[in-house]
Amino acid sequence: MTITPVAPTIFETRESAVRSYCRSWPTVFDRAQGSRMFDEEGRAYLDFFAGAGALNYGHNNPLLKRALLEYLERDGVTHSLDMGSVAKRTFLEKFEELVLQPRGLDYRVQFPGPTGTNTVEAALKLARKVKGRESVISFTNAFHGMSLGALAVTGNSMKRAGAGIPLVHGTPMPFDNYLDGLTPDFLWFERLLEDSGSGLNQPAAVIVETVQGEGGVNVARPSWLRGLAELCARRDMLLIVDDVQMGCGRTGPFFSFEEAGIVPDIVCLSKSIGGYGMPMALTLFRPELDVWEPGEHNGTFRGHNPAFVTSAAALDAYWSDDHLEKQTLVKGEQVAAALVELCAEHRGLGASFRGRGLIWGLTFADTRRAVAVCRRAFELGLLVETSGPKSEVVKVMPPLTVSPDELDEGLAVLGRAVRDTA
Incomplete structure (x- = not known):
């Protein structure tokens, strides 16, 4: 029998070898709505990945989509660098009214480039400019981005190796x-x-x-964070909280540091701050730290107005009251209860879990098992990724808008994937 080899796809022949997620999920996606993605064959996948945290409000959220379409239909400004625009003004007013003022926070808002690593770079540069020092302390297993400054305070050796040059002026300390x-x-x-x-x-x-x-979904205790904030204040060091993935409600409150009762000097936001999966980032800092010269840190796409529109719509829809925060915590308890049962069922595998809000990690004594579980989950129609230095953690991160029934469905699939790979 003659076997005709499968022709390579355009992704394989033209796209760089650096691509990664498509290797774990070998299909071609076409549509998405809410907590589900659909491939070009029409097969549905429950999404417990949420764009690596960029889709807290789900795929194609109808409230945000309506605002975006209306803005585009009226020929609203798309690109404006840091010029004034109606969309940016509306976003800033909403952010002040619904996020900063209710929390008693007085932060200046900087728009760096539109990604997480951009806001981290801005924060590091600003801290060094303010203090006149070069060294920055980071923590073991930290991840802050893929550009050189952010890589210097990132722990993962594989990602650091991609820099191709020595990464300096960053010193790691033990995380909680x-x-x-x-x-x-x-x-x-x-x-x-x-x-x-x-x-x-x-x-x-x-x-x-x-x-x-x-x-690896390593959760710092509130007491540890308070101790760190006190140490920074006592030793004249600025405290930067990278809330790129954990901000915008992922742990319950809008900012992940609220539970600890601390007020960082600088805060980095990206991912879900854009509301609709739109590229957007913010660097927040105390007013007295605003020592930038005009244009000293900039970027061509720091004025992405469609993101201002969807972000403002998201703030209006989900942060005018505490409903989303409370629901996230309730759903987090739902996930925790399911993981308690799953780990009890698989004590022989050394199964354990950790997390907060709607970010959870599942681990096993055999660090290789997480990869197999995620692969099997994909075959069963569930998108979950691994995390940790050895890809040893199954990371559960659904949209915050996921329904309780969808949570139960996804957790049942996860349980089956663990059983099937045991």
């Missing part, structure tokens, strides 16, 4: 529970700061994620 609770919080950090022979230059800032998403 990195040392299994055997060492008091910040003991090593404090000792290095105190010892003139440690070789650690006085840092300008500390950058931290309250939940390390790409690093």
